[in-house]
Amino acid sequence: MERRKFLKYTSATLATPFLFQGQWISVLASHSEFELLSLYNPNRKLILVQLNGGNDGLNMVIPISEYDNLVNARQNLLVKQSKILKLTDNTGLHPSMPELTNLYQQGKVQIVQGVGYPNPNLSHFRSKDIIMSGSDSKTVVNSGWAGRMLNNQYPNYPVGYPNAKAPHPIALTIGSASSATCQGDLANYSSVLTNLSSAYSSSAVSGTYPDTPFGNELKFVTNVMEQTESYLTVIKEAAAKAKNLSTLYPTAGQNSLADQLKLVANLIAGGLQTQIYIVSLGGWDTHSGQVANDADKLTGTQPTLMSKLSKAIAAFEDDLTLLNKADEVVGFTFTEFGRRIKSNDSIGTDHGTTWPAIIFGSRVNPGLVGDNPTIPAVVNTSDNLPLQNDFRSIYGSLYKQWFEVDDSQIVQLLGNTFPEIQIISKATAVMPTFAEENTNIKFWPNPVKDVAQLSFDSDGEITQIRIYLMTGQLVENIVRQRFLKGNQTIQLQLGHLNSGTYQLVVQKKGGRETVKFIVI
């Protein structure tokens, strides 16, 4: 990284290297408000869809090529082959998921096969813990995989939050308690929202309080708590600014996941800047009665859940499209484990190993990642699906491609490197389109062969300078640091770049400025 060192010595900066939690973090001046701006796309949102209980993914994403052997293993819950909704000739979705199939055909779904981890743990609590902390099976880690990323970005949270610069919840769990995925070192980064009417569960049911001294005081305390919850105020303001537009949402109360995603879409459309949302759907722990005890096996516990999942995601995507927010949102499902290949006599399945992750959004690189699992002709009760993709590959790839976290930080966050999966489509532009005309940044000479000068106005805050291809692909991080307020000039070594046209982006707190340049 010689370029960076070179720049440190030539321009007047306030930067000093900084040791935080044993890691050298990008140069950052000491300041009373530490705010690394690693999420330079504040418009990008990630939706974590937690399937509680351990989803029998083998019955959701069905390897048609293995159908005959599947019959041997689990005939009492397997649907007829003709009913499977084809994604490709070899792989299809359970018939309860036509909406998701449709979305796949629109190019908005990626399915990663065989997701899991080495030395799988088949206990609900422990495996969930592993998945949510992003750790090894043998190591107990108390922070969440998203929490660690947020920890780097907001190290002082919750002290001083919310504040004028960060008034929105950093992460938001729709449910009863903060998601463990967002646990940081000092605090959990996720706020909690049950529904829009209240953030506090008091014994009073929907605002009715007994007319007693106790009732009076309970009402008083609850009211002040609600007013105080400033995140709640901000959330309600955002909710009030927009309305859901999709007609595909089921009636409220019929599909809890759809209700949650509907709320999330409302908040995103209303301008809530929260970047991580966690929603959940439970009931996947189908030890028995996984499907109806009839000839078709099309209905029952898991098909009902799969239908809910399918409808919820489809309605959500439809809504985001109508709200013009689809390009900003990516979501993915996770569960604590898959289930046993061989079904049991109660028309159910026991705890297993790997599962398929469903990743959805208009920016997603569509298709199937990984192969159909091979199902042996004779399956024992102890046989389990093989590992193809470590679940941390998904986290690492999202860190990198969606949140643009540096590789070195990714290693720190996950404790290791994991193979990258192209989750986000390379073809889509990763930058919002900003008008190029600006009089504040100057780049010369242009075209450039070797060395160029860049002059820009610093607002005294952290500035990040990067170079992109015209397709939007990131080529290089030049620098991210706090410059002194005022006009700054830095020198850029560009001789190593291939000839072509590039965009240089100067990202400041106050906004972006770009300039096109040509390398000859």
Added chain:
Amino acid sequence: MGATTKSYSIQPISGNLDFNQARHLLNRSIFGPTKAEIDSLVGKPISSALETLTQTPTAPLPPVNYTASDLDVPVGQTWINAAYNSTYNSYRLQSLRVWWIGLMMQQGISLVEKMTLFWHNHFVTETGTVTYATMLYQYNQLLRKYALGNVKQLAYDMTINPAMLIYLNGESNNASAPNENYGRELFELFTIGKGPLIADGNYTNYTESDIKAAAKVLTGWKNDRTNSKSVYDTTRHDKTTKVFSAAFGNTTIQNKEAEEYKLLVDMIFSQKETARFLARKIYRWFMYFDINQTVKDQIIEPLATTLFNNNYEIKPMLVQLLSSQHFFSSDYFGSHIKNPIDFTIGTYRKCEIPLSDNILNNYEIWNSIYSSCQAMEMTLGDPPDVAGWPEYYKEPAFYELWINSATIPSRTSFSDTLCQNGITKNGFKYMINPFILTGKISDPSDATTLINGLAQFLLPVPLSNEQITQFKDVLVPGLPDSTWTTEWNKYYSDQNNTTQKSLISKKLLALLTSMLRMPEFYLC
């Protein structure tokens, strides 16, 4: 049982205490009763419970110095006899307050601590004004000595208490230049209280001229600051005959030198209105702030009579209030907003947070509790002014004043910390050990039993089914209750499995975090 939802009867309840009643009694009598403490009163008649509560414990050992920076006092020894030193005084003040918090935290089933705090809020002094640590210690000793004793005697001693003489300018009150400060507050705040203003300077219960006369009675006292004692100086005393108004039957007080102030106290306490004033204050401290006409007639009046007829011994009145059917009306369970001391110390006690074997660590944590209470607008030893904390007198909000958009985050971050990361002092971590609490529950493997078991002693009212469901969602999200049973039993059958133990612990702490954030937890 004698318990109803709303009764205005001063008659005692009959029968033996059930769990809800025992919890209510202790929630109001001590800070954060534990489940065991509540259980110890279940099945007992109220008289027996109150006998325990009103026993006066032996006086505690004095505070000790715990910093090497106080060069006059070895670490671990008391500073109360050391000469005043302006540099070391601040360490001694710190020692005094952590000592006090420590006593409150380590209290047993005794009304002494709540009553000591009551008297501090009644016969107010402010540390910031008095400053002398030794004098403030003596002041605390005095409150403690008569916490469950004779109010008149307390008033005698308080009148010539060194800290009070500084605070309300008793020291500067002399014959040639009387200072009315103490005299005024004695009438208005400490004893009889103002009545309606019926004429210029006439507050029904006393007049401005009474204040002037009282000031004269009180002349002659000053402090020997070196020895932390008050001394009487006859040359400073007004030896004229002091004449009081018709409110006191036109009593006159002749010169009686160092004993004269007692006559003033006797005069005021001979008015039953003094007993009523004190009864109202005790009522608001233990019961509820709203004193309507029915309460005045059926509760306050008999309490005042009891106090008066017992020559101002406080115990009989306390017993009468705390055994009454009115007190045990279930409409009032949970109607009291916990003050910050009750909230902070109560949480430590109720959740049985272990203390360190090293007293120095404990001093540090007690000091942090002092700071937490300060953030919650209750600075121990320093009420905002001589009227005490407004939450106990300011109409119409009263204790609702404890709760606002600044103090709530202080409270939630306090409880969150004790449930999540804890506070570490020199390697010892203060935080909730959830297994101590589950050990008190009959069958923690059952999710409903666990949740209800915790709620039963943490909260003043039972949980609704909706709330139980929400807590199950914290414990086993999207999973059947049987999952909790499986996971708990896995831990229980092999408690050496640290991974499983850590998982169960995390779940329990998440549950406790939610419970302590409920509005119900702010009530007792």
